[in-house]
């Protein structure tokens with residue numbers, strides 16, 4: 001599956017006019033595997049949510065299109081911290097949520113849909129967990145479950161927000177293998193991460209963000225000591241009360 005090109009042009013996204021992402025432009029090549037890194041509050045989650053259409057941009061444009069101009073289907077793995085795991089729902093139904101765009105809100109899942117959901121659970125090491133309530137899952141099992149939902153979404157653009165948080169080394173390795181497989185299949189993958197060693201080891205490209213772009217390109221160049229220092233200094237200089245400016249990006 002050839003992935004789409006993701007283009008971000010002069011994006012500014014704010015909360016009550018306070019900029020979280022400021023004048024950002026970046027082009028993610030088709031089939032690229034990119035990490036987004038930066039200090040706390042750098043706008044990483046806001047950027048992913050803006051790409052996913054969940055946070056409205058104040059300025060700028062985002063597009064994810066295939067070479068023939070078709071808009072790409074995307075899937076987002078949200079941060080676990082933002083999810084309600086007490087909601088009474090079975091694991092199988094969480095995976096089936098990934099098919100809603102094709103099932104529609106009112107059509108019941110067919111036997112084939114359910115078999116696909118079970119196969120996705122199997123693929124993430126949760127075979128036989130379909131009938132379990134989500135509340136009975138550990139943090140690592142829950143993350144595997146969210147990856148199973150991503151699998152059935154079968155999206156060409158995959159956005160991951162801190163996908164390896166709160167999981168043990170074995171689960172992280174299994175989930176990373178799945179990310180690498182998606183990359184190998186030509187999908188375009190973007191992941192927010194904090195572990196720079198992991199980024200250096202497994203992510204060819206990197207966007208270092210501090211509300212504005214600090215650096216973007218091959219990971220080894222982006223994560224230079226000078227760039228990391230620059231990002232830290234930009235974070236320390238943030239004025240939490242600053243409004244969004246309306247000037248064009250330089």
Ligand SMILES: Nc1ncnc2c1ncn2[C@@H]1O[C@H](COP(=O)(O)OP(=O)(O)OP(=O)(O)O)[C@@H](O)[C@H]1O
Pocket residue numbers: 015019020038039040041042043044045046047
């Ligand atoms: N719902 C919200 N309402 C108001 N401000 C918000 C909201 N969500 C985020 N912000 C602010 O926007 C800025 C960017 O937040 P964001 O969560 O995008 O950063 P991040 O880089 O993902 O941070 P972290 O590494 O801590 O997860 C921060 O100053 C944050 O306080």
